[in-house]
Amino acid sequence: xxxxxxxxxxxxxxxxxxxxxxxxxxxxxxxxxxxxALDFGARRVINALSFEMKxxxxxxxxxxxxxxxxxxxxLLTGLVKPSGGEVxxxxxxxxxxxxxxxxxxxxxxxxxxxxxxxxxNVSLALEAARIPKSERPARIAALLQKxxxxxxxxxxxxxxxxxxxxxxxxARCLAQEPALLLMDEPFGALDAMTRQSLxxxxxxxxxxxxxTVLFITHDLEEAxxxxxxxxxxxxxxxxxxxxxxxxxxxxxxxxxxxTTREDAEFLRLRRLAFDYLQEHH
Amino acid sequence: MASPVLxxxxxxxxxxxxxxxxxxxxxxxxxxxxxxxxxxVLASLWxxxxxxxxxxxxxxxxxxxxxxxxxxxxxxxxxxxxxxxxRHAAAAxxxxxxxxxxxxxxxxAPIALLVFGFGYRLELFVVAFTCFxxxxxxxxxxxxxxxxxxxxxxxxxxxxxxERAAKIVLPAALPRVFVAFRxxxxxxxVVAVTTEIxxxxxxxxxxxxxxxxxxxxxxxxxxxxxxxxxxxGLSAGLLxxxxxxxxxxxxx
Numbered sequence: 270x271x272x273x274x275x276x277x278x279x280x281x282x283x284x285x286x287x288x289x290x291x292x293x294x295x296x297x298x299x300x301x302x303x304x305x306a307l308d309f310g311a312r313r314v315i316n317a318l319s320f321e322m323k324x325x326x327x328x329x330x331x332x333x334x335x336x337x338x339x340x341x342x343x344l345l346t347g348l349v350k351p352s353g354g355e356v357x358x359x360x361x362x363x364x365x366x367x368x369x370x371x372x373x374x375x376x377x378x379x380x381x382x383x384x385x386x387x388x389x390n391v392s393l394a395l396e397a398a399r400i401p402k403s404e405r406p407a408r409i410a411a412l413l414q415k416x417x418x419x420x421x422x423x424x425x426x427x428x429x430x431x432x433x434x435x436x437x438x439x440a441r442c443l444a445q446e447p448a449l450l451l452m453d454e455p456f457g458a459l460d461a462m463t464r465q466s467l468x469x470x471x472x473x474x475x476x477x478x479x480x481t482v483l484f485i486t487h488d489l490e491e492a493x494x495x496x497x498x499x500x501x502x503x504x505x506x507x508x509x510x511x512x513x514x515x516x517x518x519x520x521x522x523x524x525x526x527x528t529t530r531e532d533a534e535f536l537r538l539r540r541l542a543f544d545y546l547q548e549h550h
Numbered sequence: 551m552a553s554p555v556l557x558x559x560x561x562x563x564x565x566x567x568x569x570x571x572x573x574x575x576x577x578x579x580x581x582x583x584x585x586x587x588x589x590x591v592l593a594s595l596w597x598x599x600x601x602x603x604x605x606x607x608x609x610x611x612x613x614x615x616x617x618x619x620x621x622x623x624x625x626x627x628x629x630x631x632x633x634x635x636x637r638h639a640a641a642a643x644x645x646x647x648x649x650x651x652x653x654x655x656x657x658x659a660p661i662a663l664l665v666f667g668f669g670y671r672l673e674l675f676v677v678a679f680t681c682f683x684x685x686x687x688x689x690x691x692x693x694x695x696x697x698x699x700x701x702x703x704x705x706x707x708x709x710x711x712x713e714r715a716a717k718i719v720l721p722a723a724l725p726r727v728f729v730a731f732r733x734x735x736x737x738x739x740v741v742a743v744t745t746e747i748x749x750x751x752x753x754x755x756x757x758x759x760x761x762x763x764x765x766x767x768x769x770x771x772x773x774x775x776x777x778x779x780x781x782x783g784l785s786a787g788l789l790x791x792x793x794x795x796x797x798x799x800x801x802x
Contacts, residue, residue, distance in 0.1 A: 346705075346706055348702075348705060348706075365708075366705055366706050366707075366708045367708065368707065368708050370706070371706065372702075372703075372706050374699060374702075374703075376699060379697050379699040379700070380699050380700070380702075380703055382700065382718070382721070382722075384721045384722070384724075385721075393703075393707065393717065394707060396713075396717070397707035397708065397709055397713070445707070
């Protein structure tokens with residue numbers, strides 16, 4: 270499938286939820302990747318990658334290791350500059366980190382400050398955003414309430430389970446009030462039960478806030494379950510586009526761990542994507 | 551009957567006590583310029599504590615050790631932070647540090663004596679020079695070993711350089727920096743006493759030499775015991791502080 274076709278297909282994808290899109294110009298996509306290329310030394314990691322993300326859209330990215338999934342996030346934070354093409358946000362090239370772009374890392378244990386309490390870790394994002402000291406406690410309490418950590422505000426991260434640590438990292442990212450939330454295999458290190466409950470809680474939180482999400486995962490089913498759109502990237506693109514294929518997911522929301530995963534459309538997409546990946550990798 | 555736990559706790563004392571008893575038995579009534587029985591050493595220690603000479607000398611030595619540590623260690627800490635954060639500065643400074651660091655600090659005492667004369671300044675200089683390098687190198691290493699993910703979090707939050715240093719780098723490096731400080735305290739005490747023995751007529755080191763020259767082995771040994779106790783006390787105190795402050799969430 271050609272890049273241009275993939276882009277136009279995605280433009281057709283309807284914005285999910287109640288149809289209220291945050292921002293004044295709903296027609297303008299929040300993020301545009303325009304023929305983006307990236308070289309690491311002599312190796313071309315990403316080639317001719319073009320796609321758009323609408324406001325409030327939940328885009329999942331799957332692909333084999335080394336296909337530049339994580340690099341995609343870095344391009345969006347501006348920490349990595351493309352070797353060719355352009356990454357645009359609201360029509361302007363991404364220049365550097367912005368306070369309303371948050372990343373949830375997979376290795377939550379390394380991403381939290383071990384010397385700060387749960388509340389202190391959330392506070393870091395508020396301090397970075399110059400929120401006055403007097404306003405912080407109320408905001409921290411509200412955020413911890415949202416992610417179910419209200420009872421653990423005074424604990425240190427090492428005293429929490431893996432799932433709770435990841436909740437804490439999500440709370441810290443929500444404290445940034447992100448317009449764009451980037452998630453790099455956030456639930457990859459968690460057990461199946463914890464992963465499922467975190468998937469649902471996270472979906473609800475980003476729906477409520479109208480956040481646009483780019484979610485990277487190894488897990489095809491997770492991608493279909495969560496996303497409005499699933500992008501499949503290919504490793505070693507060579508002359509081809511890095512974007513191997515994109516799938517629209519027209520499953521009703523709110524999604525449900527049982528009914529959604531038994532839905533005929535879910536199974537069809539799963540089959541389609543699995544077959545596709547098997548053929549190409 | 552002693553409980554097994556109590557027995558275990560005091561087991562370490564058995565050998566030293568036996569050795570002390572053996573020394574007492576062997577040295578009792580022996581006239582020597584180098585050795586004295588433990589009871590006489592203890593008596594001399596008590597005497598020194600009572601007439602204030604020991605405490606006065608201790609104050610002089612500790613002042614020089616702590617002062618030198620504050621100057622040398624403080625500079626080493628700042629320099630280490632800087633070199634840890636700035637790759638270019640580290641590359642530029644590497645050769646100088648490697649050339650200066652192996653210098654035995656006591657070799658500088660003769661020059662320092664000519665520059666500063668006898669007294670605190672001489673000793674402060676030698677102690678500061680000695681403490682500077684371990685603080686510098688260990689702080690630099692501590693800053694370098696800060697979890698890269700945390701630095702990335704700081705970047706994503708768009709923290710300023712100052713905020714990054716104060717909120718991420720320093721707290722992350724602090725446990726290791728404190729270890730460097732604890733080691734430097736031990737070094738400072740050793741070097742202060744050594745300087746006093748070799749060059750500077752004050753403090754515990756000089757008292758040791760004076761006792762030697764007065765052919766008073768019990769006084770000499772009493773000073774030795776006292777210096778040992780001081781060093782042990784300082785190190786145990788700092789270790790307790792370290793455990794208390796960094797028990798929580800010290801990065802591995």
